[in-house]
Amino acid sequence: MTRVARAGLVSALVVSFLSIDVGAVRLAHAESEVPATNPLTGNEAAIREGRSWFRAACALCHGIHADGAGERGYAADLRVFKLGFRGYVETVKKGRDVPGRAAKMPPWGGALSDQQIYQIGAYLETLAKDGANWKETSR
Amino acid sequence: MARVVRNAIVIGIGLALCFAASPRLAQAQVVTDVLLASEAAESWLHANGNWAGHRFSTLTQLNTGNVKNLKLAWIFSTGGKTDAQNTPLYHDGLVYFAQDNTVFAIDARTGRRVWRYEHKLPEDWGGYNVPFFTGKHRGLAIYGENIYFLSNDVKLHAINYKTGVAKFVKGWTEFQYPKEFTKAKDANGYFLTVGPLAIPGTIIVPMNATDTGGLPGYVIGVNPENGDIKWKANMIPGPGEPGYNSWPAGSHEFGGAGPWIVGAWDPELKMYYTGTANAYEWNPRNRGGGKSDNIGAASIVAVDTDSGKVNWRYLAVPGDPWDYDVPQTPMVMTLNGKKTIVQPNKTGYIHYLDAKTGKFQKAVLFVDKINWIKGYDDNGRPIGQIALPVEGGPKVEVWPSLTGGVNMFPSAYNPTTGFVYLPAVNRGMKYFYEEIKQISNVRHFGANWDFIWGYEVNLAKDVTTGREVWRDQKSKDGYAGGMLTTAGNLTFYTSQNGAFQAVNATTGEILYTFNLGTTAFAGPITFSVDGKQCVVQPAGGTPAKFGYQEHNMEHGGLVAAFCL
Numbered sequence: 001m002t003r004v005a006r007a008g009l010v011s012a013l014v015v016s017f018l019s020i021d022v023g024a025v026r027l028a029h030a031e032s033e034v035p036a037t038n039p040l041t042g043n044e045a046a047i048r049e050g051r052s053w054f055r056a057a058c059a060l061c062h063g064i065h066a067d068g069a070g071e072r073g074y075a076a077d078l079r080v081f082k083l084g085f086r087g088y089v090e091t092v093k094k095g096r097d098v099p100g101r102a103a104k105m106p107p108w109g110g111a112l113s114d115q116q117i118y119q120i121g122a123y124l125e126t127l128a129k130d131g132a133n134w135k136e137t138s139r
Numbered sequence: 140m141a142r143v144v145r146n147a148i149v150i151g152i153g154l155a156l157c158f159a160a161s162p163r164l165a166q167a168q169v170v171t172d173v174l175l176a177s178e179a180a181e182s183w184l185h186a187n188g189n190w191a192g193h194r195f196s197t198l199t200q201l202n203t204g205n206v207k208n209l210k211l212a213w214i215f216s217t218g219g220k221t222d223a224q225n226t227p228l229y230h231d232g233l234v235y236f237a238q239d240n241t242v243f244a245i246d247a248r249t250g251r252r253v254w255r256y257e258h259k260l261p262e263d264w265g266g267y268n269v270p271f272f273t274g275k276h277r278g279l280a281i282y283g284e285n286i287y288f289l290s291n292d293v294k295l296h297a298i299n300y301k302t303g304v305a306k307f308v309k310g311w312t313e314f315q316y317p318k319e320f321t322k323a324k325d326a327n328g329y330f331l332t333v334g335p336l337a338i339p340g341t342i343i344v345p346m347n348a349t350d351t352g353g354l355p356g357y358v359i360g361v362n363p364e365n366g367d368i369k370w371k372a373n374m375i376p377g378p379g380e381p382g383y384n385s386w387p388a389g390s391h392e393f394g395g396a397g398p399w400i401v402g403a404w405d406p407e408l409k410m411y412y413t414g415t416a417n418a419y420e421w422n423p424r425n426r427g428g429g430k431s432d433n434i435g436a437a438s439i440v441a442v443d444t445d446s447g448k449v450n451w452r453y454l455a456v457p458g459d460p461w462d463y464d465v466p467q468t469p470m471v472m473t474l475n476g477k478k479t480i481v482q483p484n485k486t487g488y489i490h491y492l493d494a495k496t497g498k499f500q501k502a503v504l505f506v507d508k509i510n511w512i513k514g515y516d517d518n519g520r521p522i523g524q525i526a527l528p529v530e531g532g533p534k535v536e537v538w539p540s541l542t543g544g545v546n547m548f549p550s551a552y553n554p555t556t557g558f559v560y561l562p563a564v565n566r567g568m569k570y571f572y573e574e575i576k577q578i579s580n581v582r583h584f585g586a587n588w589d590f591i592w593g594y595e596v597n598l599a600k601d602v603t604t605g606r607e608v609w610r611d612q613k614s615k616d617g618y619a620g621g622m623l624t625t626a627g628n629l630t631f632y633t634s635q636n637g638a639f640q641a642v643n644a645t646t647g648e649i650l651y652t653f654n655l656g657t658t659a660f661a662g663p664i665t666f667s668v669d670g671k672q673c674v675v676q677p678a679g680g681t682p683a684k685f686g687y688q689e690h691n692m693e694h695g696g697l698v699a700a701f702c703l
Contacts, residue, residue, distance in 0.1 A: 056576035056583035060268060064587055069686035071542075071588075072271035100694070102220035102239055102274035106265050111320030111578050 034089045034114075037135050040122040050123030053116050057108065066127050073103045079129045085121065088134070092117050167301055168231045170281050172339040176406060183664040185401075186226040186278030186334050187549065188623075192403035192412075192468040194551035195624050196665045200672040201703060202627035206641045206650045212673060212702040213250025217243065219696025221274035222660040222680025224332070226401075226549070226621070227698065228279050228286070229666035233300065234675055235281070236698050239274035240290045243698075244303060247668045247675075250700060254303030258290045265319030266326045267581045268351050277547070277661075278334020278401040280342060282363055287342050289331040292316035295344060295366045309366025311359075317351045317581075326579040327352040334401045336411070338444060341369060343404070343411055347397030349464075352581035353419030356397035358411060358442050370447020374398060374415045375435040382434030382452060390426040393582060395419030396436035399466040400547055405478065408495055410450060411442040412480060414465035421462050422530065422572040422585030429458040429527045439469050439482060439490065441497060451497030453519065455486055460527045461511060461570065462541040462586070465490075470552050470559070474603060481602060483550050483561050485543025488515065489600065503605035505598060506544040507565045511537050530572040530585075540568035540590055542618075542685050549662045551622035551630065556644050558599045558608055560630050562619035567591035592616045592687060595635055599647060609647030611640075616687050620678070621662025631674055633659035636690055639676050639699070657695030658682045673702040 040046035055064065060072035068077035081088065093109030108117070125134050168174075170184060179188040179196040188194045201209070217223065219238045227236040233253060234245040242256040260273070273291055280287040285297040285306055293314045297306040317328030329348040336343040341360045348354035356374035361367060374396040376382035386394060395418050402413035418436035423429045437456035442449055456463040465484040471494055472479055478494040487506035492499055499519025513523030528535045548562045568588045575585030595613040600606065617635025624630040630644040635658050641651040655678045663676035679696035 052574055053576060055573060055587045056585075057267075057578070059587060060271065063686060064589060069683060069688055071685045072268060074681055074683050074686070074688075100220060103270035106270055106319065107321060109321065111326075 034086050036085060038085050038118055038121045038125065040118045041125055043122055046119045046122045047126060050119030050121065053112070054120050054123050057112065058120065061103065061105070066124060075105065078124050079127050080132050081124065081128070082131070082133045085134055088121055089117055092120075169284055170230065175282065175337055175339065179665075181667045182231070183227070183229040183666045184281055185336065186228070187401055187403065187468050188664070190338070190404040190406065191471040193470055193472070193554070194549055194622055194662055195553055195626070197626045198665060198667055198672050199625070199627040200667065201625065201629060201665070201674070203629060203643050203650060205703065206627075206629055208703060209641065209651050209674070209701045210703070211653060212700040215243070215245050215250045215252070215698040217677070217679065217696040217698060219274070219679045223677040223696060224275045224277045224660045225677060226278055226661045227664055227675055227677060228281050229664060229675065230281055230300070232668060234698070234700070235279055235286055235300075236677060237276040237279055237288055238696070242279070242286060242288050242298060244300070245698065247666070247673065247700070256288070256296070256298050256303045256305065258294070258296060260290070260292050261316065263318045263322035264292055264316060265322070266317035266328065266351055267578065267583065269317050269330060272330050272332050272351070275332040276334060277332060280335040280337040282337035282342065285363070287335045287337065287363070289333065289335055289344060291330050291332065293329050293331055293346070295335065295342065295361065297363070297366070307365055309361070311368060314346055320579050324579070327354055327581050329354060333399065336401055336404060337363070338404050338406075341444060343402070343444070345398035345400075345402065345413060347399060347416065349395035349397035349416040349419055353393035353395045355391060355394050356415055358398050358402070358413060360444060360447060372442040372447045372449050374438070374440055376452070380449065382432070385432035385434040387425075387427050387431055393419055394426060394433065394436055396438070398440070399464060400468050403468055403471050404444065405471050405494060408478070409444050410494070411444050412469040412471065412494075413440055413442070414438070414467055414469060414482060414484065415440055416464040416466065417462045418459040420575050420582050420585045422575055423458055423460055423527070424530065424572070424585070425575070427458060429460045432457040433459055437464050439465060439480060439492060439497070453490070453492050453497045453499060455484060455490055457520065461537060463543065466547040467545060467550060470550070472552060472554070472602070481552070481559065483545050483559065485539060485541070485545065487539045487544035489559070489605070490519070503600065505561060505563060505600060505607070506539055508538045508567065508593075511539070528571045530574070532571065534569035534571045534589065536567060536591070537570050538567040539564075540566045541570070541588060542566065546618050548618045548660065549621040551624040551662070552602065553624040553630070553644055555626050555628065557602055558644065559602045560622040560624055560632070560644075561598045561600065562621055562632060563596050563598050564616065564618050565593035565596060566616055567593065590686065595619065597632060597634070599630070599644070611642065611647055611649070615689050617658075617690065618684060620659025620676070623663045623665060623674070625665060631663045631665070631676070633663070633676055633678060635684060637678070637692055639663075639701070641674075653701070655697070655699060657692050657697070658684060658690065660684075671702050673700050675700045
């Protein structure tokens with residue numbers, strides 16, 4: 001093998017090693033890169049934990065059934081969420097300005113970890129109705 | 140007499156009468172101690188109408204005979220971004236209304252804005268539940284030449300009542316506001332959605348933080364000239380006070396018990412009466428699991444306004460397992476010759492206490508369906524409470540729901556009819572406890588629920604016998620915005636369905652109704668301007684109060700005036 005080819009092979013191996021999807025390790029490195037779909041989809045433990053976090057942090061505005069009818073404000077009906085997984089994560093981290101309302105969606109980035117946000121997402125996916133889209137936003 | 144001279148005299152008398160009748164040229168009426176002490180008449184100087192908390196006006200010009208001739212005089216658009224919880228004030232030609240950290244002075248004759256005072260919240264304002272509370276101000280005070288206003292971020296603003304210019308803005312270092320989780324190490328803080336009360340020499344400020352992380356509630360008394368603290372009264376008992384040991388060690392610091400409403404004051408007893416919010420967290424596991432009383436939360440507390448010492452605390456819901464805060468103003472009245480506190484609250488009962496000692500007298504049931512207890516014993520303790528939910532276990536059906544038989548929407552007392560008027564609801568819930576999550580220094584509720592929807596019912600109860608005299612029951616669920624009652628034998632309120640109503644205070648017959656098109660979250664007020672009695676009702680906010688979506692209306696923001 002030529003030196004160039006060997007260097008190329010080593011680089012390729014390094015890159016593919018770093019890209020291996022190894023559960024939490026992958027998540028720990030993924031702060032700046034949100035996957036296109038929720039790595040915790042269908043994970044029972046994640047769904048249980050996500051439900052607990054949803055009820056504590058989100059249900060007051062989004063409603064206990066995620067239908068937008070909160071006791072402490074009204075918000076988006078998450079059962080028909082369409083922005084895809086990356087759209088979901090971005091909205092949760094940055095919050096959302098709601099025109100004409102004092103009660104904006106607060107930013108949770110830094111308050112909730114990526115893991116917790118993905119867990120909540122995994123729970124919300126179990127409530128999805130027809131027409132919801134939790135995968136990549138179609139462009 | 141020569142015609143010229145006669146004409147001159149007539150013109151002169153005419154001009155003199157014009158000047159006398161034109162209030163704009165009269166001297167501006169500073170609000171004195173004497174005015175503060177008076178029953179509501181020409182002016183409406185307190186959120187609750189008078190110190191005793193009655194929401195009763197002595198005006199009789201509007202009465203059961205002519206109220207059908209009420210006309211909408213003007214509408215003021217507030218641009219409101221949240222629920223219009225503010226009960227306005229009226230004095231000397233101006234209606235004062237607060238929303239979204241802004242105070243408006245509205246010309247009572249025309250509905251035009253005279254001045255607007257806006258306070259900007261700090262950049263790092265935010266945190267758990269905080270968006271829900273932002274922009275709400277349940278009351279204002281007026282004293283001397285100032286409107287006293289509490290912005291959400293724990294500041295007292297003294298604003299000149301004629302010019303809208305702030306005389307001072309006062310914050311207190313020991314009471315910090317809540318912050319966005321990403322912008323502060325400790326996000327926990329106090330938020331103010333209540334209103335101050337003016338008494339001679341003191342502005343009383345309720346200090347609430349309950350549902351944003353549970354910091355313990357206080358009532359403070361401050362100097363009207365500069366906002367300096369004169370005294371601080373802790374709602375949760377401190378070491379040495381009776382009830383201190385009703386909280387496990389370490390739970391006092393996050394026990395909640397915020398004073399949730401504008402209280403009442405008795406000038407003879409020199410006591411300020413407030414109801415306090417729920418104990419925190421809602422899931423009671425860290426504060427005794429429902430077995431410790433948690434005195435001070437879900438209580439009626441009496442504060443000595445000379446010293447700031449708490450005279451007594453009456454506990455309405457021991458261990459508060461249900462988020463049953465007692466958020467109504469405890470009304471002070473003389474019954475059977477004795478000064479008595481009368482307070483309807485979430486429990487589904489009207490509690491009667493001796494105003495001086497806090498001793499329990501009786502609890503009168505007012506809701507149709509109840510299961511959380513069988514009743515109260517002679518000492519004011521609940522009997523036969525149902526079993527609490529088990530954390531992680533099945534939901535428990537509870538009536539009334541945690542929003543209560545009545546909520547913070549005010550009741551009123553009419554000494555002429557002898558009735559109290561309640562904006563009540565029959566609604567239940569399925570309640571359950573969960574793990575208490577924590578972010579930064581903020582603990583979450585640890586509880587959740589599903590409502591069992593019922594119906595709105597506006598009630599008149601005879602305050603002496605406890606008998607229900609009449610009811611206005613609606614088909615849909617909801618709370619009316621709050622009650623106003625007058626010596627003209629009228630009671631006014633706006634149903635959650637948006638209908639502003641004037642009813643015969645004795646019989647409940649609906650005499651006038653006007654569809655405001657959006658829900659009210661505050662009680663109306665009444666006053667007299669240019670010899671004409673008017674009623675002013677703010678409305679607007681989310682029509683889906685507490686998540687009930689059946690009223691099919693949109694978010695609104697207005698103040699409406701009805702005059703003869």
